Amino acid sequence: MKLIECPRDAMQGLTDFIPTATKTAYLNSLLRVGFDTLDFGSFVSPKAIPQLRDTAEVLAGLDLSQTRTKLLAIVANRRGAETAMDYPEISYLGFPLSVSETFQRRNTNQTIAEALADVAAMHELCEQRGKTLVAYLSMGFGNPYGDPWGPETVAAFTRHLAALGVRVVALSDTIGASTADTIRPLFAELIPAFPQIEFGAHLHTTPGTWREKVQAAYEAGCRRFDGAIGGIGGCPMAADELTGNMPTENLLSFAAEVGEPTGLDMAAFAWARDEAAGVFGAAIH
Incomplete structure (x- = not known):
């Protein structure tokens, strides 16, 4: 299983600003774990996401000398993608393309048509500069x-x-709306239909529904999963306050059950989880 750790998603909705040095130290602890990818920050308007206004400063403090982990940054438009191109350390750009017209407007202040035009331009830019668009x-x-x-x-x-x-x-x-009955058939249809695409699952969940969601995606062929230590983060529009990101601990538990190697350094993971408790405190699920 390929695990993508998403501290950016965990941090972005927090009201109190996490000091740059604290962010950097936490991300460096995650880099030592050996995740496939670290969704570490975003190049978006600081007015939209004030918590991540220091992404460039955080990036400058990351120690990438002894990690296999690749960096992913979220962008909301072409301008953000162009900014990200200045940083060769970043391997992936992530863009939230909504299948809901209403949410696309709310999330990136674009229509779906405008967002698709940006996707085309950003993909071309990534191809030219040796990066990959997610x-x-x-x-x-x-x-x-x-x-x-x-x-x-x-x-x-x-x-x-x-x-x-x-x-x-x-x-x-x-918003944590998925169930096994919606997850399984969707992945089962798409994965064989588009063999050239690597499909991932970014699933928000409540504590009682995580297993059925992961299992449904896995059984349908998905092997790329996003998570966040402690299940921190998620969408503020979710009606259930327990809805958060998929806890990385649960993904590791599931991987062990089905015999899927993750390649993670579990001692480093334990250290990173302790660091997360210092950063997020009582928010850890």
């Missing part, structure tokens, strides 16, 4: 706005991305 299909398992949704909607977006040449697509459960 398209997050947010609201991928339904939305609370009444916008059209169904497996055929998600498949249509995926076909468009495949035609552009996008190679990594993460189906994103933005």
